[in-house]
Amino acid sequence: MASRTVQYATPSRDDYNRLTDDQKTRVGEAFDLFDSNKDGLLSYEEFRFVLRALGFELPKATTYDLLVRHAIKPTNWPHDQDCPPVYRLFNLATLQAIAGTLIRQRDxxxxxxxxxxxxxxxxxxxxxxxxxxxxxxxxxxxxxxxxxxxxxxxxxxxxxxxxxxxxxxxxxxxxx
The missing domain is CATH 1.10.238.10 (EF-hand)
Structure with a gap:
């Protein structure tokens, strides 16, 4: 049985790069606040808390889709095994990209x-x-x-x- 290698797509940071310095600071502060074990990664629940702190109440289906598409497997996960979404993590760059897009889309x-x-x-x-x-x-x-x-x-x-x-x-x- 061949193992499947999952490629996670890193979202574009173009929108994040267009944010004001204040907006970028808020994204970084929210990440730091909810990175409870200070490992530079967010669990799915921590990710949802960060989004709420930034003013986004996204439906679970939407945040789960972001998890499936953009979260990465932990570094200690066997490289030849697929990682179920529930164990995947968000790094700062991915959060910045997602938050940048959400902030720029705000009315x-x-x-x-x-x-x-x-x-x-x-x-x-x-x-x-x-x-x-x-x-x-x-x-x-x-x-x-x-x-x-x-x-x-x-x-x-x-x-x-x-x-x-x-x-x-x-x-x-x-x-x-």
């Missing part, structure tokens, strides 16, 4: 909607002065109250007491 509006929800934790449909105070304290950037009031008043086009999602999107997209 900027959906990213901004996700950011909006980080401020609007109560789901009231607007970012209020209280939301800005809370986030300001959480990030340790205590913005003076007068500045918070001025920000909301400036961008609250309809005078409802907060910045709604459409106003937030217009504001953030005009900055690009």
């Amino acid at each position: 900027p509006r959906e990213e901004l909607r996700r950011a909006f929800r980080l401020f609007d934790v109560d789901g009231k449909g607007m970012i209020t002065q209280e939301d800005l105070r809370r986030v300001s304290k959480q990030v340790g950037n205590n913005i003076p109250d007068a500045d918070i009031v001025a920000m909301v008043e400036e961008f609250d086009a309809s005078g409802k007491g907060g910045v709604d999602e459409d106003e937030f999107l217009r504001l953030m997209l005009s900055k690009k």
Whole structure:
């Protein structure tokens, strides 16, 4: 019985190379954080955690497909034996390539909607002065109250007491 040699395809790093330095740093930090045994490789579960940390909630079928196509067998695996997907691992270069592609495919509006929800934790449909105070304290950037009031008043086009999602999107997209 002849053994099968499985060739794993390394995905293109073109998209990763086009990311900003900040985006590349976030990918690297997520890899380091979830590489629990610090061997420079991620198990399938660690890989899924990294993707979640980067803001991707991919269906299991999609991540499993990435595992089958791009993960490599461990170095201690017998070279003449096929390695079942469950034992395969992701190295940093492969994660960078996959994350780069996913990040570049993101819809900027959906990213901004996700950011909006980080401020609007109560789901009231607007970012209020209280939301800005809370986030300001959480990030340790205590913005003076007068500045918070001025920000909301400036961008609250309809005078409802907060910045709604459409106003937030217009504001953030005009900055690009």
